[in-house]
Amino acid sequence: MKYTKRSDGRKFDECRPMKAEVGVIKNAVGSARFQIGKTIAIAAVYGPKDLFPKFLQKPHTAVLRCNYNMMAFSGSGERVRPGANRRSKEISLVIEKAFEPVLDLSEFPKAVVDVYIELIQTDAGTRCAGICAASLALADAGFDMKDLVCAISCGLVGDQVVVDLDKTEEDFEGGAVDIPIAMLPRTEEITLLQLDGEISKEQLLKAIEAGKEACKKIYEVQKAALRAKYTVEATQ
Amino acid sequence: MSTLVVEERQVVIPGDTLAEGMDFLPGKGAYREGDHILSSRLGLMNVSGRIINVIPLSGRYVPRRDDVVIGFVKDMSYSSWFVDIGYAYEASLSMKDATADFIERGSSLSDYFAVGEIILTRVNNVTKEGNIDLTMKGPGLRKLIGGKILEITSSKVPRVVGKQGSMISLIKDKTGCNIFAGQNGRIWIHGASPEAEKIASDAILLINEKAHTSGLTKKVEEFLAKHALESQK
Numbered sequence: 001m002k003y004t005k006r007s008d009g010r011k012f013d014e015c016r017p018m019k020a021e022v023g024v025i026k027n028a029v030g031s032a033r034f035q036i037g038k039t040i041a042i043a044a045v046y047g048p049k050d051l052f053p054k055f056l057q058k059p060h061t062a063v064l065r066c067n068y069n070m071m072a073f074s075g076s077g078e079r080v081r082p083g084a085n086r087r088s089k090e091i092s093l094v095i096e097k098a099f100e101p102v103l104d105l106s107e108f109p110k111a112v113v114d115v116y117i118e119l120i121q122t123d124a125g126t127r128c129a130g131i132c133a134a135s136l137a138l139a140d141a142g143f144d145m146k147d148l149v150c151a152i153s154c155g156l157v158g159d160q161v162v163v164d165l166d167k168t169e170e171d172f173e174g175g176a177v178d179i180p181i182a183m184l185p186r187t188e189e190i191t192l193l194q195l196d197g198e199i200s201k202e203q204l205l206k207a208i209e210a211g212k213e214a215c216k217k218i219y220e221v222q223k224a225a226l227r228a229k230y231t232v233e234a235t236q
Numbered sequence: 237m238s239t240l241v242v243e244e245r246q247v248v249i250p251g252d253t254l255a256e257g258m259d260f261l262p263g264k265g266a267y268r269e270g271d272h273i274l275s276s277r278l279g280l281m282n283v284s285g286r287i288i289n290v291i292p293l294s295g296r297y298v299p300r301r302d303d304v305v306i307g308f309v310k311d312m313s314y315s316s317w318f319v320d321i322g323y324a325y326e327a328s329l330s331m332k333d334a335t336a337d338f339i340e341r342g343s344s345l346s347d348y349f350a351v352g353e354i355i356l357t358r359v360n361n362v363t364k365e366g367n368i369d370l371t372m373k374g375p376g377l378r379k380l381i382g383g384k385i386l387e388i389t390s391s392k393v394p395r396v397v398g399k400q401g402s403m404i405s406l407i408k409d410k411t412g413c414n415i416f417a418g419q420n421g422r423i424w425i426h427g428a429s430p431e432a433e434k435i436a437s438d439a440i441l442l443i444n445e446k447a448h449t450s451g452l453t454k455k456v457e458e459f460l461a462k463h464a465l466e467s468q469k
Contacts (some may be wrong), residue, residue: 029296048296048324062324104276109366111324139250142295144276146267147251186251226249226278230293230448
């Protein structure tokens with residue numbers, strides 16, 4: 001099925017408007033809020049602290065523990081049942097893995113760093129918004145990171161390659177393929193790649209290329225947010 | 237020829253290129269990739285000689301030897317106390333380092349420091365595994381009784397203290413409070429009245445909030461002058 005015009009009038013390679021802010025939760029060691037379109041993620045980092053039960057401890061490094069959660073009122077349809085479920089556990093795990101190549105926690109053996117990602121409003125692309133927020137929160141918490149992590153969903157709506165699908169596009173009646181990717185913007189290494197649907201090799205490569213370009217735009221937003229926290233204070 | 241890409245004392249974020257060429261060496265918060273030096277931390281770029289460091293602006297306290305810190309006694313064993321100093325791991329204060337008194341076998345350690353008490357203590361040793369030894373031997377190290385504890389970001393403690401203690405003595409003079417700033421970001425304030433303690437703690441929170449601005453001493457002076465007048469009325 002043909003998909004000729006996006007429902008919100010964006011170009012096919014255009015992201016929804018983004019907004020990022022660092023240091024939104026005062027009691028956390030580091031925190032951030034990342035908004036893309038109508039999807040809003042808040043991430044808070046706590047720790048390093050002792051990890052129990054003891055068998056989960058790693059002797060040479062701290063463990064990163066992510067917790068992805070969609071709030072009950074966050075969706076546009078039915079109430080989301082609160083608490084962990086199969087989907088949120090899997091997403092928490094892939095988010096942890098997305099940070100593995102950049103985050104160095106070897107300074108804190110046997111400890112744990114907790115990242116809580118709360119989605120207060122959702123319109124598709126939640127795990128990507130969650131990764132962008134968590135990346136900012138971890139940097140704000142002062143951990144050693146080789147690079148930030150940027151994430152975006154790309155894919156296919158009907159027969160058209162697009163980036164940053166919203167909920168109406170994900171539910172497109174002509175079929176849609178959703179590919180969340182996370183990338184290290186400097187080296188363009190991909191740390192998360194999932195795929196839901198059917199897509200040809202050529203279109204997949206095209207979608208990933210488009211996603212990479214979008215990630216670079218996200219990187220600029222993230223950089224500006226981190227710098228803003230300190231430069232605003234300096235000019236006051 | 238090596239060049240610095242970022243100016244000194246600039247805010248850098250993880251992944252920023254700091255310098256090009258092999259003449260510089262990566263220090264704390266920086267790493268080398270090819271012939272570039274990159275930042276691995278959010279902080280301020282600092283060059284000392286050939287070494288490039290990134291001084292953190294945020295994050296938890298990391299203890300260093302000889303830091304004087306404020307700790308909460310969390311637990312006791314037969315020969316030592318376990319103290320929370322705001323780090324990832326609890327620090328230990330052994331009997332030998334806690335007091336010069338002779339402690340008889342079987343006597344209770346809680347006569348010296350009980351669980352829940354707050355102590356001003358010094359970091360004696362930090363090992364790579366995260367074991368921290370504390371000591372009570374040194375001038376002014378003691379149990380803190382009365383007053384209140386304030387927690388701020390540990391990297392901002394130097395601003396609270398000021399050059400040669402100028403900022404902290406300003407607050408002490410104007411409010412009449414006894415103040416002690418631990419390197420771990422915990423600040424103990426003990427004043428004649430709760431009102432005086434409130435003014436002192438508000439002044440410290442103001443510093444915490446505006447630590448990156450210039451002319452901080454003037455702002456604090458104005459704040460103290462304004463609030464000292466209010467409390468006299």
